[in-house]
């Protein structure tokens with residue numbers, strides 16, 4: 327919180343929280359899908375959208391089953407949450423950060439510094455969850471592991487270009 331010895335970094339931690347929130351990721355992927363004029367780009371963005379939705383569903387299921395309360399010192403001042411987000415296990419930000427970092431590293435051609443920044447961002451998202459008081463360390467550690475394996479699932483369920491014309495026709 328603001329009164330603690332590290333309180334001055336709370337605004338920065340909240341900025342990192344927003345960078346890992348589902349809404350900017352869903353909106354960004356949908357926008358890139360809409361704007362992309364190559365079949366390859368559309369394929370990647372469509373699969374990223376599917377991955378983000380899959381992540382919300384899986385995290386929602388685990389949260390609803392485990393029902394671990396958030397730390398008592400957490401202030402529930404997050405924007406746009408689902409009802410299961412009153413529970414803390416696993417951290418949805420951590421699953422998304424791990425899954426999206428793997429997705430970005432595997433599917434976007436990035437220079438080495440940007441690849442390092444992607445990994446650093448994912449780690450910072452994890453740190454911010456604990457520093458903001460949103461989660462216990464175990465919520466974040468499990469979230470990272472779950473997000474890592476969710477990416478394997480995304481690869482296994484990858485939607486091929488053959489499925490695209492029909493789907494894209496819905497938006498045209």
Ligand SMILES: CC(C)=CCC/C(C)=C/COP(=O)(O)O
Nearest residue numbers: 348349406407411416417418419
């Ligand atoms: C409203 C949408 C699209 C997503 C909710 C994202 C959210 C607020 C997840 C909770 O994350 P933590 O479990 O890390 O607190």
